[in-house]
Each structure stands twice: as C-alpha cells, then as structure tokens.
Amino acid sequence: MKLEIHAPPDATAGAAVQVRIVLLNDSFEPVAVSRSALTGPDVVGVMAPQAVEATFGQPDEPLTLQPFTLYGRQREITFAKAGETELTARYEPTNGEALTASKKVRVRPAS
Amino acid sequence: MSSRFARRGRSDNDDRTHQSQPNPLDPSGADHAIANEGFRRQPSRMLLMQRTVGNAALQRIMHSSSLAAPQTEGYDTACYCPMCKPERVYTDEPLAPSVQRASNAHDAGCTCPACSVSAQAQAVQRIPYEDEQAAGGSQQATQGQAGNASQNSAQNGNDADGGIMTVQEDFESEETDVLVDQGLHVAVVSGDENDVANVEEQANANAPATSSTLPGFSFQNAGMTGYAPIEITSRIPVDDLPHAFVDGGQTGTVVWAGGGGAGPRGNQGVGTIQTENQPTYVSQSNGVLSDSSAWVQAGTGDLTVTRSWLGAKAGDQGNGHYVTASAATRFNSHEILHVNSTSSIYNSTLKPMLDRVTPYRAKPDGSQSKVNAFFQSGAIAALRSAIDWGTAVSNFQTQDTAANAPMNTVDNNDLKSGTYPVDRGPGKIGGVDFQHRVTLPSEAAPT
Numbered sequence: 140m141k142l143e144i145h146a147p148p149d150a151t152a153g154a155a156v157q158v159r160i161v162l163l164n165d166s167f168e169p170v171a172v173s174r175s176a177l178t179g180p181d182v183v184g185v186m187a188p189q190a191v192e193a194t195f196g197q198p199d200e201p202l203t204l205q206p207f208t209l210y211g212r213q214r215e216i217t218f219a220k221a222g223e224t225e226l227t228a229r230y231e232p233t234n235g236e237a238l239t240a241s242k243k244v245r246v247r248p249a250s
Numbered sequence: 251m252s253s254r255f256a257r258r259g260r261s262d263n264d265d266r267t268h269q270s271q272p273n274p275l276d277p278s279g280a281d282h283a284i285a286n287e288g289f290r291r292q293p294s295r296m297l298l299m300q301r302t303v304g305n306a307a308l309q310r311i312m313h314s315s316s317l318a319a320p321q322t323e324g325y326d327t328a329c330y331c332p333m334c335k336p337e338r339v340y341t342d343e344p345l346a347p348s349v350q351r352a353s354n355a356h357d358a359g360c361t362c363p364a365c366s367v368s369a370q371a372q373a374v375q376r377i378p379y380e381d382e383q384a385a386g387g388s389q390q391a392t393q394g395q396a397g398n399a400s401q402n403s404a405q406n407g408n409d410a411d412g413g414i415m416t417v418q419e420d421f422e423s424e425e426t427d428v429l430v431d432q433g434l435h436v437a438v439v440s441g442d443e444n445d446v447a448n449v450e451e452q453a454n455a456n457a458p459a460t461s462s463t464l465p466g467f468s469f470q471n472a473g474m475t476g477y478a479p480i481e482i483t484s485r486i487p488v489d490d491l492p493h494a495f496v497d498g499g500q501t502g503t504v505v506w507a508g509g510g511g512a513g514p515r516g517n518q519g520v521g522t523i524q525t526e527n528q529p530t531y532v533s534q535s536n537g538v539l540s541d542s543s544a545w546v547q548a549g550t551g552d553l554t555v556t557r558s559w560l561g562a563k564a565g566d567q568g569n570g571h572y573v574t575a576s577a578a579t580r581f582n583s584h585e586i587l588h589v590n591s592t593s594s595i596y597n598s599t600l601k602p603m604l605d606r607v608t609p610y611r612a613k614p615d616g617s618q619s620k621v622n623a624f625f626q627s628g629a630i631a632a633l634r635s636a637i638d639w640g641t642a643v644s645n646f647q648t649q650d651t652a653a654n655a656p657m658n659t660v661d662n663n664d665l666k667s668g669t670y671p672v673d674r675g676p677g678k679i680g681g682v683d684f685q686h687r688v689t690l691p692s693e694a695a696p697t
Contacts, residue, residue, distance in 0.1 A: 186661045188577075188673040188688050193695040195672055214675070215685075 141165045142230050142238040144180060152221050153249040160228035160240070161211040164204035171201040172210055172232075179228030180214055183241075190214050221248040293417045297627040413535040415626040416547065419528035421640030424521065424647050468604060469596040470524075470556040471589050514581045516588055517558045520654045521647035525554040529607060531633050533626035541622040544629035548612040551637070553600065555646075557592050559585035570685040574696055577671040577688045584664055588654050595649045603642035610637070 145159040158180045164170045174192045181189055190212065192199070204210055218224055223243050230238040300308045518524065529551030533544040562581035564573055573581075609619040610633060621636060623629040653659045664670055674687045674695045687695055 184657050186657060186665065188671045191672045191674055191691075193674045193677060193687070195674060195695075196691045197694055212675070 140170060140230070140236075140238060142228055142240040144226055144228050144240050144242040146180070146226055146242055146244055149245050149247060150218050151247050151249055152218055155215045155217045156244075157213060158216050158226060159211050159213045161209050162204070162230055162238075163209045164206055167206050169206065170204045172204050173199060174202055174210065175199045176232045177210070177212065177228070177230045179212070179240075180216065180226045181228070182216065182218075183225040183227055218244070218246040221246050291420070293415075293627055294631065297625065297631075413626065415533040415535075415542075415630065416530055417533075417627075417630050417634075418530045419551075419634070419639050421528065421643060423523060423526060423643045468552060468554045468600070469593050470554060471558075471593060514562045514585050515560055516585065516654075517560065518556060520592075521651040522555075523553050523643065523646070524556040525552075526643070527552045529637065529639060531630040532612070533629045533633075535626055541624055542626040542629045543620040543622050544626070544633040545612055545618050545620050546607055546610045546633070546637075551607040551611060551639075552604065553643075555592065555596050555600065557589045559589065561585060566682070566684075571688060572679050572682075572684040572686070572696065573671075573688045574690070574693060576690045576693055580669065580671050580690055584670070587660050587664060591653045591660050592650050595646055595653065599642050599646040599649065603637060603639060606637050607639075 141163045143161045143163065145161060147156055150156045160177070160179050162172060162177055164172075175195045175197070178189050178191050178195075181187070192212070202210060216226075222245075224246055225241055225243050227239065227241045229240075296308070527550055530547040531544055532547045533542050535542045559582075562573060562578040564575040564578040566572055610621070612618050621629050621633040623632050651658070668691060670691075671688050672691050674689055676683070676685050677687050677695060677697070678684070679687065679696045689695060
C-alpha cells in the first residue's frame with residue numbers, strides 16, 4: 140500500500156487549491172481498506188477539524204482495492220499566509236501498518 | 251555627574267522638593283531637575299549613589315543650592331578656615347589687609363565659627379510625584395516635617411520622624427494584546443434566545459468555580475459573548491487570540507454573510523491583563539534611631555484578568571458549512587478550556603502575588619502589615635521584593651502565551667483528545683448541499 144498527496148508545489152495565498160490524497164494498492168493482491176481509517180488532507184499547525192470520511196467513527200463497509208487500483212479524497216484548501224506549509228495524510232487501519240504522508244507547499248503572497 | 255543623568259532622564263519635570271537658587275552656569279536649574287528625574291525613575295539608584303559617593307556629594311547632585319554659587323550672605327570675608335580659598339585683594343584703601351576673602355570665595359560647606367551660615371547638606375528626600383502633590387493636606391504636612399527635620403539625619407540619609415517616601419512599581423508588562431482583526435467582519439449573531447441561553451448555560455456549567463460570581467476575585471470569566479460562524483480552511487491565526495479552530499476568512503471565491511468571519515475564539519489576547527493598577531509603595535521614617543516602615547498605598551496594587559469568547563452556533567453557517575449541535579457545543583467547550591487554562595495560570599501566578607499585597611495595603615486605621623528597614627528606600631526595596639509584582643505578571647504572561655496561543659499546549663492537547671469535531675466533507679443535509687459537514691467523531695454524518 141502506498142499513500143500519496145497530490146498538491147501543486149506552489150500556491151497563492153488566499154486562493155483555493157485542490158489537494159488529493161491517494162491510497163494505492165501497489166501489490167498484486169486485493170486489499171481490504173477501511174475508508175474511515177483514511178484522514179486528510181490536513182494542514183499542519185492549524186486548529187481545524189480533521190478531514191475524514193462521512194462514515195468516520197461508524198462501522199463502515201471495507202472497500203476491496205484490487206491490485207493497482209486506488210482510493211482517495213479531494214479537498215479544497217485555501218492558504219492564508221505566504222511561506223511554506225505542510226500537508227499531511229494518514230491511513231491508520233485497526234489491523235495493519237499505519238501509513239503517513241506529508242508534502243510541503245510554498246505559498247506565494249497574494250498579488 | 252549631572253550630565254550622566256541628563257542623558258538618562260531628561261524631562262520637563264522640575265525639582266519640587268525645595269526652592270533652589272539659580273546656578274550661574276545653569277540658571278534654569280535644568281541639570282538638577284534632570285538628575286532628580288533620574289532618581290525619581292529609579293529610586294534604587296539614589297541609594298546606590300548615596301553609598302558610593304556619600305551623602306554630601308549626592309546632595310550637591312540633587313540640590314541646585316549645593317551646586318550653585320556659594321552662598322554669599324552670612325560668610326565672613328575675613329574667614330580664616332582652610333576650606334575657603336584665600337584671595338588677594340587689591341584696594342586703594344590704605345588700611346585694608348592685602349589678603350582676604352571675597353564673599354564668594356567660601357566653600358559651600360564652610361562650617362567655621364566665623365561664618366554665620368552652616369551650609370550643611372540636606373537630607374536625601376525623594377521628589378514627590380504629581381499625584382502626591384495633589385494629595386491631601388496631611389501628606390503635604392508630613393513632607394514639610396521631613397524638610398524641617400532634615401538636618402538631623404543629614405549624615406545617615408534617613409529622614410526624620412514622619413518623613414514620607416513613596417515609590418510606584420515601575421514594572422512594565424508586555425504588550426501582547428495584538429488584536430489585528432478583532433472586530434473586523436466578525437458576524438456576531440444574537441440568534442435565538444433559547445439557543446443563547448442553552449449555550450451560555452452549558453458554558454457556565456463547565457466554567458470553574460473561580461468565576462466572577464465570587465466577589466473579590468480578580469479573574470473574571472466573562473463567558474460567551476456571542477456567536478461566530480464556522481468556516482474551515484487552512485488559515486493560520488494572525489490575531490494572537492486563542493482559537494477553537496482557525497477561521498477561513500474571505501477566500502475570494504466563496505462569498506458568505508459576514509465577509510471575513512471568525513470561528514469560535516477568545517476576545518482577549520493571550521497573556522493580556524485587562525486592568526493593572528500597580529502598587530505604590532509608601533515608606534515612613536520613624537526617626538534616625540528607629541527603622542523605617544513601608545506599606546502599599548491604599549487603592550493600588552490590584553489587577554483584573556478577563557477572558558470571554560465567541561462561540562459556535564449549530565446548523566447552517568451560511569457559508570457552505572454545517573455544524574451539528576454536538577459539534578457546536580464541543581467548540582464552545584474548547585473555548586472554556588482556554589478560559590480554564592488562563593484561570594489556572596492566574597491562580598498559580600497572580601493570585602498568590604495579590605494575596606501578598608493584601609496585608610500590606612493601607613487601612614484607614616493603619617493596621618496594615620509593614621516591612622521595616624533602617625532606610626526608607628531599604629524598606630521599600632524589601633517590600634517590593636516580598637511582593638515581587640513584576641515576576642508574577644511576567645510569569646502569567648509567559649505561561650498564558652505558552653498554553654493558550656494558537657496551536658500551543660491547549661490546542662494541541664484538545665486536537666489529540668479524539669473528541670474534537672471532524673469535517674466529513676461534502677453532502678446533503680435536509681436536501682441542501684454543504685461543502686463541509688462538521689460533526690463529532692462519534693456521531694453519524696447528518697443527512
């Protein structure tokens with residue numbers, strides 16, 4: 140399994156950007172995925188509710204990821220301050236190895 | 251020496267402790283006023299100077315009458331004492347002595363029997379402040395007594411019986427109240443009265459017992475003062491206020507009622523003290539053979555810390571966000587965490603200090619506790635050390651900032667609690683599309 144964050148390397152303060160997190164089954168075997176175990180994308184250092192699945196905290200139907208298929212989530216994020224900001228995502232299944240991913244985005248000042 | 255203090259304490263304030271004679275080199279007396287202003291700002295410097303250069307030299311610095319031209323009246327022009335400078339006088343009078351002293355050739359401190367003026371140094375007396383000048387007649391009278399009796403204590407620097415010295419606490423607390431966007435487009439919604447009552451009731455139920463309901467406490471838990479719409483983006487707070495979470499502000503693509511709004515947050519900056527009445531230390535001399543006493547002037551030495559906050563309101567936020575009732579309550583409880591944290595820090599830093607002030611604050615019957623030392627300045631220094639106002643205020647500000655500033659201890663701990671609201675993303679609620687559905691982690695996404 141592989142967890143990735145897809146986001147533009149640069150952004151402009153005040154403008155929304157699309158950020159996606161992708162959980163990829165890069166093995167040759169089907170894998171059962173708990174969608175509620177996938178959280179993010181979230182911005183580090185911001186007191187905001189975590190981005191989760193609608194079934195978060197509730198019993199959810201495991202999703203079977205076939206080999207080299209993916210499951211993900213898209214969120215629209217607006218960076219307010221210029222500088223370097225870190226995005227994170229996390230996959231923490233009840234049974235199994237936890238995956239984390241992070242990516243830094245350079246935020247340019249608004250023109 | 252006076253120029254040194256001139257650089258440190260130049261002021262328009264003049265010397266009001268005595269009537270000084272004009273200095274020929276400085277008719278305005280500004281140098282002495284400047285030196286005295288330096289001592290006024292730092293009374294401990296006066297004591298240090300007194301111990302270093304001696305009382306007489308200090309008098310010459312403080313009093314223009316000492317630095318001015320020697321007093322001419324009362325001196326015998328034929329004075330023979332070695333302190334005075336001999337001067338050869340040429341005159342046409344045949345019987346006049348060739349060597350004599352001009353009236354201005356006397357040393358300012360000449361005490362020889364030939365001279366009728368004994369220019370003894372005056373006792374060190376601190377310059378009264380403006381408010382002391384405006385004080386009642388009794389205080390003015392005691393200052394007069396000190397001046398009249400100053401010669402008795404000229405050499406030991408202690409005022410005579412009844413002399414009053416007052417020093418105000420000069421600690422300057424940090425200005426941490428950076429309220430950049432407070433009041434800007436914060437949509438405070440009065441809302442339904444029942445909702446307000448419910449949330450306030452919840453807030454009061456969670457509030458600590460050390461609230462404003464207890465008289466005499468100087469920490470005021472002002473509770474929730476209104477609502478702020480919730481919007482979730484990655485905004486990093488720049489207003490230095492405790493935030494339940496960060497507001498989204500105006501993104502440029504989403505227009506919503508209220509403009510650049512704010513989520514639940516504190517109304518006061520972290521580390522701020524709303525009212526601070528620093529103590530004024532008063533010392534009275536009990537005579538040269540007794541210790542001086544010091545206490546805190548009545549009506550001074552108190553402060554108030556107030557914390558209030560804007561809460562969350564459940565339902566449609568009007569900006570694409572929907573917040574469940576449980577999540578709104580949870581946001582509000584987060585704000586109460588900040589208030590409780592500040593209250594706890596107050597109780598551990600400021601309250602003990604205020605408790606130390608209380609017994610020393612002047613009472614009408616004079617029964618307050620006093621700190622005694624030989625010098626008045628020493629008594630005040632001991633009292634200041636015992637109260638330690640500056641350290642307590644500094645500790646409060648440091649600890650409050652460390653705990654309650656955005657993404658510091660309180661925020662991080664609450665995020666890790668597992669009960670902080672989550673964003674379940676887009677969905678329909680009651681047939682209305684929302685980009686963000688904010689709920690508790692334990693509750694199902696509303697539909």
